[in-house]
Ligand SMILES: Nc1ncnc2c1ncn2[C@@H]1O[C@H](COP(=O)(O)OP(=O)(O)O)[C@@H](O)[C@H]1O
């Protein structure tokens with residue numbers, strides 16, 4: 001009898017010819033790139049200062065001078081939207097980056113060394129996961145006091161778990177593959193194997209997840225600022241701008257509408273990158 | 285076993301071609317496959333893993349997986365005295381049904397066995413639910429499931445592999461189809477169960493006047509049960525004919541190699557992969573005869589040979605162009 | 617019955633988890649930088665008042681003693697007193713909980729009404745224009761901040777039509793229903809995209825599964841195939857997803873309540889955070905945490921009842 005082994009045609013690890021970048025990945029990169037440029041070039045692009053008030057000219061309608069009008073203390077809304085890129089983008093990025101670093105580090109450690117290291121990390125991860133993360137977010141920020149530092153600490157404490165699980169699972173899966181075993185047999189050091197072989201592979205999913213996690217961090221940051229628990233006035237921040245404008249919804253609706261659109265635009269760019277990376281790196 | 289030879293084709297498959305497009309490169313796992321199926325016969329379909337047997341059957345059923353498409357060929361079936369193009373959408377569950385290789389995953393895990401078997405009665409024949417359930421229990425008895433009343437209330441995961449495969453067979457019978465495509469129905473089962481299931485299929489075939497296609501790895505099974513055999517290699521049929529003739533006098537070096545690899549037909553004895561070399565990567569098949577890179581008889585012309593099956597005798601076809609092998613095929 | 621035994625076992629299994637939750641909530645006051653009593657009373661309170669509160673709340677006892685006392689109180693239904701409202705926290709929660717439950721219930725139902733048809737359609741028309749459109753919309757939906765969606769609904773539905781109250785919860789059943797519509801819709805819009813995406817991939821996986829191929833090979837097709845073979849198998853991961861989503865859902869409820877000034881637990885929590893009403897924040901966090909644990913438990917039990925493969929031993 002023949003044995004029905006895995007079929008060769010679609011299990012091949014052979015490197016296929018360079019695959020074209022998916023259109024959505026390009027589109028997402030362009031969108032996010034524009035925001036990065038806005039953040040970097042804000043002083044040159046924004047027509048007005050972010051915090052300087054002009055009370056006599058408050059709540060002005062959009063005009064040639066103030067494209068999106070002015071807010072309740074006369075600041076140029078268009079300029080504040082641009083300046084806020086310097087706040088939301090880096091905080092959102094860091095709020096996803098720190099947990100990624102912590103989670104990847106702990107997950108890799110747990111998977112690679114196993115034993116009690118794995119046991120401890122896995123148990124802590126289980127406990128953190130069982131908790132209603134976002135509610136604890138509010139409570140923790142309450143305990144630590146509002147502000148950017150609390151937000152970053154809180155995000156790191158609550159959302160490293162997924163990265164750790166991801167990387168741990170991936171490493172456990174990959175390390176049974178021949179090339180890693182071969183590398184071990186050739187006497188390469190642990191660190192070298194970890195960086196050369198395991199992380200590049202396990203890193204794919206992490207990257208995909210990281211991109212979508214920034215979206216979540218951005219929205220959560222905006223929500224916390226909307227509550228008044230995040231970025232404190234007068235620093236321009238999109239969520240806080242929505243909140244400030246909500247009082248004038250009947251008359252100056254654009255005050256609340258435009259910051260939301262900006263968040264959605266940046267979020268869409270990041271989501272496109274996440275989906276595009278997924279498509280691009282999948283069984284590459 | 286020659287009882288099926290009445291030359292009344294029930295199904296004619298011509299030049300069936302199936303393609304898979306993966307990242308822009310196209311492979312052809314089933315390539316210009318042609319065969320006829322006679323009313324009332326058992327046709328054996330053999331070949332190494334990956335040679336395209338399953339995809340051939342799935343193409344007939346119109347059940348190719350996503351991304352795998354039939355790009356050519358015609359399938360016609362006979363109803364009464366006329367041959368007409370077969371519409372798999374309509375034929376499924378009416379004139380033909382398929383039995384799959386993996387009884388563990390083929391059954392919906394959330395439904396009770398009796399409802400699984402009753403469903404074709406309800407859907408295909410408008411039988412009321414209670415009556416369909418009664419018929420399901422009767423069928424369970426017919427396919428040799430002990431304690432059918434009690435087991436009819438079980439869920440698939442509560443049954444052994446052999447019983448699950450019997451349930452699968454009962455489901456196929458419930459469609460009242462006369463053509464059963466069996467894709468390695470016993471490969472996933474214990475050796476002791478394999479004979480029972482095959483015995484059951486043959487018995488049902490006799491009782492119900494069925495026509496079977498039997499995909500198997502086991503040449504002993506083919507020689508024992510199948511009236512005719514078709515040998516597949518790398519997506520193509522390389523030889524067909526009456527089982528006894530083909531086995532006695534293979535008309536293709538690949539068939540000969542398959543037979544030589546098996547110590548004279550002991551069930552479960554031997555492994556076809558002991559032929560030197562391995563089947564070609566479908567993305568990179570040799571020109572001409574696909575077997576030539578493993579064939580000890582290959583000569584220059586093989587690289588440009590077409591792969592049409594040529595009649596070498598009545599009901600005997602081979603794709604080999606080597607005169608010696610055509611001779612052997614004729615020499616019956 | 618195996619089922620009751622199974623449930624009892626699962627319930628018993630969450631006791632350590634609940635203790636962990638209570639500990640985390642208790643620990644909140646200890647991660648706070650500075651003197652918790654000072655924090656509660658604010659910078660302007662006199663030194664004597666702070667001292668008095670310290671001894672009243674016995675912050676000077678060993679941490680373990682404090683925790684045992686706190687856990688004991690919680691189990692007796694005593695969550696402390698709100699300093700601002702000078703009422704027991706439990707009575708505040710009892711007032712506010714129904715609104716939040718309304719919101720969550722209506723929000724989940726609405727989100728399923730959106731996601732099940734769209735997710736199914738996208739999976740059935742895989743790679744067709746409907747699939748692309750639905751995927752595009754759900755990708756966009758993922759990026760919309762829920763509070764902003766709420767404001768848009770106010771702007772484009774509530775203000776022009778006047779059908780929906782802008783704030784509050786009303787007094788009668790029909791007023792509740794009208795007040796809850798837009799908040800629930802907002803919550804649904806923030807939940808549906810993830811549901812659509814995972815339902816779509818679950819459906820595609822199921823559609824391509826051996827079991828469905830078998831059903832099709834028997835001539836089963838159309839709605840019957842979808843309703844009997846595809847949906848039931850795709851619902852299993854949906855239940856798990858809903859349970860996993862619940863943490864995010866509660867955060868969404870907090871946001872939505874604040875946006876619409878609904879008098880629920882979420883808006884109360886925000887008020888309490890702003891007013892530094894420690895006991896209330898702790899109490900509401902605890903209630904939310906228990907809700908999450910309970911939903912996970914319910915999902916486990918539901919799965920065990922729906923999926924015959926789950927061992928009930
Ligand atoms: N769903 C699929 N996607 C991609 N390739 C497939 C798929 N199914 C089968 N193949 C490929 O088609 C070829 C023929 O497969 P199959 O018909 O299953 O072979 P057999 O049944 O003879 O073992 C194999 O090379 C296999 O890898």
Ligand SMILES: [Mg+2]
Nearest residue numbers: 337338467468
């Ligand atoms: Mg097969």
